Amino acid sequence: MDHNKPISFLKIVPADLMPGLSIDCVIFGFDRKDLNILVLKWQGLDSWALPGGFIGKDEDMDIAATRILEERTGISLPYLRQFHTFGKVNRRNNSQDLDIIDHSNKKFAIPIRWLEQRFISTGYLSLVDMRQSKPTPDILSESCQWKPVKELPELLFDHMDIVKKALEQIRIQINHLPIGLSLLPEKFTMKDLQMLYESILNRDLDRGNFQKKMLKLGFLNRLEKQHTGASHKAPYLYSFNRSRYDALLNQGIGYMS
C-alpha cells in the first residue's frame, strides 16, 4: 500500500478520508516589514478562514498537511510543523459557523453531513518568504491573501484561536525553529533579520547589539555588499551557514530571551 499517494481535497469522498479529523494551516509570511498570515475567502461569502482540509485514510498526517496547503494555495513548503491539536466539542458550533457549513454543503455538493460532523483539527504552521510565493486560490475560494497579523479580519470557526496559539508557540520555540531560514530569501540584510525578529517578538531590539549577537553565533555567511542606490552606506548581504544553523537550533539558540 502506498501511504503517500496524494488524495485530492477537491473530491471529497468520505470513504477515503479519516472521519472527524482535519488539518488547518497557519502560514506566516514576511515582507521585510510585517508578519502576515495567509487566509482564504470562501466562495460567495464574506468569511475568511485558514487553509484546511482532510486526511486520507492511507496518508501520513504530515504529508496530508503538505498536500492540503499545496492544493489550496499553490504553495509548496520548505518547512511545515504541527503545533497543536484543537479538540473542543463546540469549536465550530456557533450559528454563523453552522450557516456556512450548510452553504458549502449545497454549493459544492459535498456528501451530506460530512462537514457537519464534529472535527478535531491539528494545526500546522509554516514560515515562508512572501516575495517568493504567489498564493493562488482553489475553486472553493474566491481569493487567497496575505493579511497582516496586526489587522486580521474575523475568521471562521475557532480559527482566530488557532492563529493565536500558533503565534504563542512560535514565540516560545523561537530559539528552536528555523525562523530565518524559511522566512527570508536566500540573501538578506541584517536589517531584514532584525525586523523579522521584531515582528515575531513584537518589540524593538537594539540595532548594534542585535548585529553583534547574530555575528557571534556564527551561523551567518557574510557576502559581498550590495549597493541599492539608496542614499546611505550599502549593507552587507548574508546567507545562512546551514549546518551551523541546524546544530544551534538543536541546542536552542540563545537569542535575547
Place this chain on the structure above:
Amino acid sequence: MDHNKPISFLKIVPADLMPGLSIDCVIFGFDRKDLNILVLKWQGLDSWALPGGFIGKDEDMDIAATRILEERTGISLPYLRQFHTFGKVNRRNNSQDLDIIDHSNKKFAIPIRWLEQRFISTGYLSLVDMRQSKPTPDILSESCQWKPVKELPELLFDHMDIVKKALEQIRIQINHLPIGLSLLPEKFTMKDLQMLYESILNRDLDRGNFQKKMLKLGFLNRLEKQHTGASHKAPYLYSFNRSRYDALLNQGIGYMS
C-alpha cells in the same frame, strides 16, 4: 448536550467514540532521584504500553485525556498538557503490534475491528509527585508501574517515540512549564528542586549557583527548617509563591538554558 459527561473506557462502544482517534499519556514522576514514566503491562502479555484510550463523541479532548488517565491508573491530575499528535499511517503496524491487537480483541470482547483501524493519537504529558499518587491498574492491565526513564522496557507500537517526543518537548519548554509545582510535594528542599532540573536537563548543575538563581527569581517561599535527623545541617523547606510563579512562566523563566 453535556459535553463533559464522562464516558467509560472499559465499555468500548464504537458508536459513542470518535473513530480513528486516540490519546496516549506520558506521565512523568519524580521521587527525589530519578525521572520516571508510568507504564501499564497488558493482561497476559509481556508488553508494556503507555496509558491510553479513546475520545467520546461529545467529549472535549482535554477532558477525555483526564478521564482516561484516571480510569486507567487511578491518578487524578493537577496538570495535563497536550504535546504532539502522532499521525503516521504505520505507527502501529509491525507484526508484534498486530498480534497484540488481535489478542486484545479476543480477550476483552472488544467490538470486532475497532482496534484494528488506523489511529491518529494525541500525546498528553503530565508531571506528578510519585510519592503522592499510587497508580492502580484497570482491568485491561496486569500492573501499572513507574519505570525510570533511563531504563524503560520495550514499549508497544510507537510508544517509545511518543516518550522521546515528550522528553524533547519538556526540555524545549522547560521555562514555560510548571515543572516544580507539579512534580514536587507541597514543601520541598532546594536539593529536591535541583535534582528535578538535573533529571530533566540530563546534566549536573552547580549547587551554589542554582540556589542563588532560584532565590533571586523570587517565586519560592522559604519556610522553617526541618531537621530530619541526618548528620548535617538541616535544609530549609520551600513552597511555591503561586502567583509569582505563574507570572514568570508566562514570560519564560530564564533558567540556565
Place this chain on the structure above:
DNA sequence: ACAAAAGTGTTATCCTTACACCCATGT
C-alpha cells in the same frame, strides 16, 4: 575530630544594555 550536606561568599569572565561614534551615499 570528622564527615556530610547546607548555606553563603568570592572572583573572573562573559553577556546585555544603552548609547556614541564613524562610514558610505544621494540629494
Place this chain on the structure above:
DNA sequence: ACATGGGTGTAAGGATAACACTTTTGT
C-alpha cells in the same frame, strides 16, 4: 553640507561559572 541608514566601539551593570569558606549535625 546634510540627512539617512550601516557598521563598529565603549563603558556600566548584570548574569554565569567555578570554587572556596563557613555552619550544623550525628557518629
